[in-house]
Amino acid sequence: MTDDLGEAPPPARPERVRITAAGLGPAARPAFDLRSPAPSGRATEPAAVYVRSLIRSQLRLGIVATTGFIVATIAFVLILALVPDLSAAVVFGVPASWLLLGFGLYPLAITVAVLYVRAAARNEARYRALTVDE
Template identity: 45%
Template sequence: MTRERVRVTAGAGRPGAPTRGIALPGAPVDDAEAAYARALRRSQLRLAVGTLLGFVTVTLVLLGALTLIPELDDIVLLGVPLSWLLHAFGFYPVIAGFAILYVRGANRNERRWRALRDEGA
């Protein structure tokens, strides 16, 4: 006595119905959608690498300036040398600036991707 295998799926929706971004086995794959998604991933990776390289460059320049300009130790604000203040608080605006630039760039990439996807559909 053998039993027949039965495939159980979630929901009794019609075949090929759109899902909420979940790739289901056996679902039709739209080649244009896949190409647009690959382009979005590439542009987001390019943005991330460019932002990281820019951040590292600016950080190294700031560290180099603090190291190579000893006169910053002679300037004292509120009893603390300027070089110490720049070490303590000078990097936060740089971090915030690059974070803002990255988020704006990522949002711009996604808006362009949605426009391309909607145009192609």
């Protein structure tokens, strides 16, 4: 088909298609969603209690880990402040206080983080065990 000037019209634009992710199946849904309804259409009371318990235990774990790390950091700073010879001492051309930081505080931070992640995973595994038995 041509227009009055003998030229072909521009090709029609293709129809827009929206691509979305597939819906989450039961295996992909988080097991601890407060908003997920029970099969009857409303949240079950035991499930809500389990979720609140999980949230409380995770909060308690976070507070304990953070408090422990802060106390250890304050102790480290106090040691450096109360023992001025550490700031003056040099080992292999590096101030001893820097070595204490690098080989004392950073490994402590990593250890606290690893222990926190393991304990949080343990809490969630206990929660899943409770919800599966339901």
